[in-house]
Amino acid sequence: MVTQAPTPPPAGPEIVRKVLLPLSVPALVVGIGSALLYLGISKLADRLQDLVWDTLPDALGIGSYSSLWIIVMLTASGIAVGLVVWKVYGHAGADPAEVGLGGAPIKPGVVPGLLLASTLTLAGGVSLGPENPTIVSAIALTFWLGRMVLPALPGALWVSLATAATFGALFGTPVAAALVISEALASKAAPGLAGGGLWDKLFAPLVAAGAGAMTTQLVDHPSFDMGLPPLTNPGYEDLLAALVIATLAALFGLLACYAFPYAHRAFHRLKHPMLMLPLGGLILGLLGALGGRLTLFKGLTETKELVQSLGTYGSGELAKMAVVKLVALLVAASCGFIGGRVFPIVFIGAAFGLCAQALVTEIHPAVAVSAAVLGMVLATTHQGWVSLFIAAVIAASPAMIPLLVLASLPAWLVVTGRPELELDEHGDSLH
Template sequence: MATDHAPPPAAPPEASARLLLPQILPAIVVGVGASLLFLGISTLAEEFQHVLWNNLPDALGIGNYSSLWMIVMLTATGIAVGLVVWKFPGHAGPDPASEGLGGPPHTPGMVPGLLLASTLALAGGVSLGPENPIIASNIALTYWIGRKVAPSAPGAAWIALASAATIGALFGTPVAAALVLSEALTGQPGRGSLWDRLFAPLVAAGTGALTTQLISDPSFDIGLPPLTDPGFDDILSALVIASLAAVLGLVACYLFPYVHNVFRRLRHPMLMLPLGGLTLGLLGALGGHLTLFKGLAETEELASSIGSWSSGELMKMAVVKLFALLVASACGFRGGRIFPAVFIGAAFGLSAQALVPEIHPAVAVSAAVLGVLLATTRQGWISLFTGAVLASSSPSMLAILCLASLPAWLIVTGRPQLELDHEGHSLH
């Protein structure tokens, strides 16, 4: 019996150059502005970090990274950030435990407090990165200015420009922004093809990345030896390490709502954040100074000293950093989770490599970073991209990581995320 088949859906009409060309100038302006804000906050935090962790302890005759100094500094950071959250207009934004990478725009009045809280946390040694506050601030400012300059333009367009520009600036390349936005835009209704909708954001991302490259010298290359002749043992190692690292990342995801609830019971930022800072100081004293700060420079130090640490020491650093990320995210510090997760993955991967020296270091680190990021961010493309760039984007490594992502994704999909809803329950 004959059956009728519905015709396939028509492809969306392509946008014309007349519609795309006017988007270039706003995208360039947003790209430059987003990069400058990121670079400004990063430079300010680095200078302040040098004062707090070098100049001040030297003047006092105290060891820079003594256990006592780590406990004092992180507790003091908690007090300082607590004051900002308590007293600044907008309270430095909503509870960061319920905020992902990006999201709807906040009011511009919230931005100064958010940036100050983030700068203090970065300088004070808190195990969080700059990405979430910088993206949220750029979205808020771009949306506010864009709606005033061009009120007829869709608000979502300004959000996409700000997100893409900031991700491009953070990673020093527009590729990460393209991957993240393509994942976000897939299946969403809109005028033109996916590439039409990516046109302006890619201009913003490229401009942001180029501005960062011209002013600074960002690099995710941590100096791992290249993988030149991959074999089946490398594939097997990546599959196992990525899966185990994903399980490690899920530990934090499952514990997150419980730790968050403990701090929320204190109800006041001047209780939550100082207690969180004290806890981070104690964790730093346990794990050593490499488990402090956002983690990228510390990851480079780990990679430059392969063979200097035992498997147990590296595993201890990975676990301590995992709990530091968990506490920092739960108690109210403003910051992102990608950079600390990179350190966790690198320490875990090098621990596996120290235990089984036959595993190639690039395979161990890249696969472990991939697994931890998949568990803690659920951003498939950004996890794959970050794992690949740590290994200098070797084509053979990229192929191995694509395979390693499959079992790791099966482990994490449908599980709790390292993000809560506004009632404090895990997102799945």
């Protein structure tokens, strides 16, 4: 039997006309939609946060961030999220400890419960961010709607567009999305686009990411600029400091990665969300009372405040914040709260770096903070490009980029092959 040879993928000008241009419109729609989803959830969580952390305690004559209110609010958050996980359709999706930055689409009917649990988590002061549930929700809705409207397009393409769009919206720039997608391309073909070069494969995800980033910029004006003093002329001492701090921060981050499966198993022995989450909320309340207001919430605003108060806190206080936030992140991710782990990790890295700078005042603050964030994100995510991107954005100094690239190398030797801050379906660490 003679079989017909497969049709070769389009190349050259044909790929522009037949593939890239037709993908632009759905990519733009996905980018804008994903950004609006992220912004909507963030704004709702902010309003609820203002209500329960400012308006309500003021009305009751209680200090907003008194130890008692922190403990009460975090425990109440555990109860509220526990009820959603227990009673709402879909139980707010998969175990958040097993959810990374992306993945296969979930059923669209699960998305409302997932977003509700995420909103309650964000507003309640839990040490988790919006990135994981937002990306999962965007993927689910994009895949569902995309397959209905344009069923001829591969399902994997919708997943890549939603992932890239949400990364663009979260960070306010398409660069992070380009780095994430290109990292994925190193191990497998780009979803939904056979043939072509790297930028052909990146074209549609970058359109989605750019649309998502611009939508966020126009609506919310986000900024990752922490206000660090710029480093314009780094020297050998700055390179040495970056190498040492990034490596030490990576080792510090690995502590949580090794402890994660044990903490997860300990909470899951309770077997019921109305036991796991209220207990986790109580522990988070006690940790919040110990660490103070800055160790609550997702951590981005708190990171800016911490960095801009350079010189206010001593090394002991900064070390306490880093440890408390790390333990809080571990507890929140283990007991079932719905949220991402990247934003709290950035706060931990910043506190670690400022602690190092307080101990050795000759270290430039931009070197200390960005190198520590680099090491922390690298240890917990094992995503090199994303780690470099976040550290470079925080440094806000082009002269820092060579230092950060070099600092990532010994840190990578420390973390490669080690556990990351994510579990598989059996509750074991991913490597």
